[in-house]
Amino acid sequence: MRYLKNVSTLTIDRKKCTGCGMCAVVCPHRVIKIAERKAWIIEPDLCMECGACAVNCRENAVSVKNGTGCAYGMIKAKLKGSSEECECDCC
Amino acid sequence: MRFKNTDGKPAFSDILGKLRMRLGIKRSDYRVNPGLYALNSPGAGSPVLVSANYKLSFDVLRAAASDLDAWILVLDTKGINVWCAAGKGTFGTEELIKRVKKSGLSKYLSHKTLILPQLGASGVAAHKVKAKTGFTVKFGPVEAYDLRKYLENGQKCDEAMRTIRFPLAERLVLTPVEMVLSWPLLLGSLSLSVLCALISGGLPVFLSLLSLSVLAILTGTLLVPALLPYIPGSSFAWKGWITGLISSVIYLLLAGISSAVFIAGALFLFPAISAFLALNFTGSTTFTSPSGVKKEMLYAIPFCVISAAAGLVFLFYFAFRGFSL
Numbered sequence: 001m002r003y004l005k006n007v008s009t010l011t012i013d014r015k016k017c018t019g020c021g022m023c024a025v026v027c028p029h030r031v032i033k034i035a036e037r038k039a040w041i042i043e044p045d046l047c048m049e050c051g052a053c054a055v056n057c058r059e060n061a062v063s064v065k066n067g068t069g070c071a072y073g074m075i076k077a078k079l080k081g082s083s084e085e086c087e088c089d090c091c
Numbered sequence: 092m093r094f095k096n097t098d099g100k101p102a103f104s105d106i107l108g109k110l111r112m113r114l115g116i117k118r119s120d121y122r123v124n125p126g127l128y129a130l131n132s133p134g135a136g137s138p139v140l141v142s143a144n145y146k147l148s149f150d151v152l153r154a155a156a157s158d159l160d161a162w163i164l165v166l167d168t169k170g171i172n173v174w175c176a177a178g179k180g181t182f183g184t185e186e187l188i189k190r191v192k193k194s195g196l197s198k199y200l201s202h203k204t205l206i207l208p209q210l211g212a213s214g215v216a217a218h219k220v221k222a223k224t225g226f227t228v229k230f231g232p233v234e235a236y237d238l239r240k241y242l243e244n245g246q247k248c249d250e251a252m253r254t255i256r257f258p259l260a261e262r263l264v265l266t267p268v269e270m271v272l273s274w275p276l277l278l279g280s281l282s283l284s285v286l287c288a289l290i291s292g293g294l295p296v297f298l299s300l301l302s303l304s305v306l307a308i309l310t311g312t313l314l315v316p317a318l319l320p321y322i323p324g325s326s327f328a329w330k331g332w333i334t335g336l337i338s339s340v341i342y343l344l345l346a347g348i349s350s351a352v353f354i355a356g357a358l359f360l361f362p363a364i365s366a367f368l369a370l371n372f373t374g375s376t377t378f379t380s381p382s383g384v385k386k387e388m389l390y391a392i393p394f395c396v397i398s399a400a401a402g403l404v405f406l407f408y409f410a411f412r413g414f415s416l
């Protein structure tokens with residue numbers, strides 16, 4: 001199943017990347033692949049912006065604007081002007 | 092002894108509790124105590140499985156590993172499942188480090204490996220845990236039922252175990268909560284039905300509007316999640332709208348309604364309700380990105396609101412003019 005195209009905020013700074021492979025291991029959607037000792041984004045449209053890759057990159061080479069993507073939470077945040085965290089009971 | 096014993100069998104109260112959880116009743120107090128648990132009779136070489144203190148996660152893990160000897164380290168995630176807790180940071184690096192130290196875990200072990208569910212990775216930085224505790228964090232399978240295979244594999248995941256799937260059963264189990272959460276909409280449409288019936292039209296109008304409402308809500312909360320991969324398009328609101336449109340049209344045809352004003356009102360209002368509810372299902376899925384949801388909301392929410400408002404105008408016009416169905 002795929003979601004909207006061309007929206008993921010995922011980027012990898014290949015100058016910092018050492019090719020350790022951790023980002024590819026933790027990604028639950030097989031978005032990243034290691035080739036020539038560097039990490040490559042091969043399936044950007046499968047990325048759900050969970051942030052696992054960025055959290056587990058010890059070189060801080062990965063950046064992604066992460067969150068859970070909960071519409072209820074976002075609507076609530078809009079209405080209350082609070083932070084965009086999922087505050088609902090839905091998960 | 093600093094740990095508690097457990098086995099893989101759920102008690103009847105667990106089953107009742109599970110039902111309550113799925114319906115969204117008092118979900119917030121469904122927790123287990125954080126700390127170290129001994130599953131069956133683990134020894135110094137037994138694996139350490141890390142879990143959230145959400146009772147359903149813990150039970151699924153216990154059941155999946157029921158005939159294994161293992162340690163289970165339960166983190167305090169405030170009763171929230173691994174995936175959501177990792178997103179919020181409670182299934183996180185700090186909590187894991189604290190729990191490893193507090194439980195005195197290393198006293199019972201001859202190895203230094205922790206096995207975490209793959210979906211915990213967005214909260215836990217493996218290299219930081221290693222630096223602070225000496226434990227190596229391994230990310231195991233996404234699903235607990237793959238655990239045995241993972242362990243037999245020498246603690247290695249294959250690609251499939253690492254990848255999130257979102258099968259029918261899993262989509263459906265999330266729908267009762269969506270339905271319960273949609274009660275304000277049900278209440279709203281109930282009052283609409285009563286109002287229109289009282290203004291004019293009586294029972295037939297009441298029944299038609301109520302059926303259409305229930306149908307729209309079921310479409311958005313049950314049908315769309317169930318048929319998710321098969322409904323064309325990628326936007327959730329679109330999927331909800333088109334499915335809602337089809338179900339409303341089918342109802343209008345079967346009920347033999349011929350008032351153009353009523354039909355227009357119904358088709359503006361009810362598919363918009365389904366679209367809104369389907370959009371909300373993005374929060375339950377494991378493949379929608381926040382950037383995508385935001386983009387979708389930007390046009391979908393105004394569309395739903397305007398369309399629903401137009402629908403209400405038509406329906407009240409229908410009622411006030413005293414047209415027949």
Ligand code: SF4
Nearest residue numbers: 017018020021023057
């Ligand atoms: S985790 Fe970081 S350093 Fe390692 S391969 Fe990925 S981007 Fe490169």
Ligand code: SF4
Nearest residue numbers: 027047048050051053
């Ligand atoms: S944010 Fe999540 S889904 Fe996207 S590439 Fe990183 S680990 Fe994979």
